[in-house]
Amino acid sequence: MGRPRTPLLDRERITTTALELVDAQGDFSVPQIARRLGVQTGSVYHHVDGREGIVELLRERVAEGIDVSALELRPWDEALAAWARSYRAAFAAHPRAIPLLMTSPVRAPRVLEQYERAVALLLDAGFPLADVMPVLVALENVVLGSALDLAAPEAMWEIADETATPRLAEALDAVGDRRADAAFELALEGFLDHARRRRETHAAL
Known part of the structure; x- marks a missing residue:
């Protein structure tokens, strides 16, 4: 045969x-x-290469959904914002993979190369070397937390009696079905504002 x-x-x-x-x-x-x-x-x-090898294959597969070309945009903050939105979308498609991937070391060459490009972006933008990884990790915290939020039930607050929590009910009605996206954009804007200030402070020294 x-x-x-x-x-x-x-x-x-x-x-x-x-x-x-x-x-x-x-x-x-x-x-x-x-x-x-x-x-x-x-x-x-x-x-x-065993279970760890499969985890890295999973990391590469999920990361294929990230638009790495976003890191070529300029200025740096537009590049980082575009990369963050794409990163969020890629992981939101597989939210249950997040705890698995985020609790094991990154070894996949194609994923490491993406981090290399992100580091180069920040260094070229004038960030001090000691700030680069804290900035990237902080951005990941925003992105991955929001990716998990996208996987949460739409109604995370179940209000049986609106008279008991009237302000909460009004706030939920006001944001509607854009809660997760609105929260992500708010967090991303706050993160970028802080990153800009850190960069400007360093440049002034």
Whole structure:
């Protein structure tokens, strides 16, 4: 019997299956992936560097949705804002992957290259070296927190008696279905304003 034209197992299929599991249940195991693909667990390990290798494949897959070209925009704050919005959208599509990816070291070369470009953007803009990573991590906190917020139920506050919390009810009515987007834009604006001030303070020294 000849070999099948389509390989039974490869890194793409492993990544896709792992992401489906994460989207459904927030995590994955190698035996689960093997069962879904109809292969032995050991066969999966022939294609990936263990569980950590699969996590990095997931990181690369999710990060493919980020528009890296945004980092080429100028001025720097427009580039960072555009990158942040794209970053948020990519992770909002897979919110259950966020705890998994954010609690393991970043090793994927294509993702590291994206950080390299973001660091270069900030250095070229005049940020002091010691501020670069705090700025990027703070931006990630805004982005990923908002990505999780997008996955939350639309009605996060269930008010049975509006007479007991009338101001809360009015505030929720006023923001309507744009709560998550409005909150993200507010946080992003505040972050960028603070980053601009830090940069200006450094430039004045």
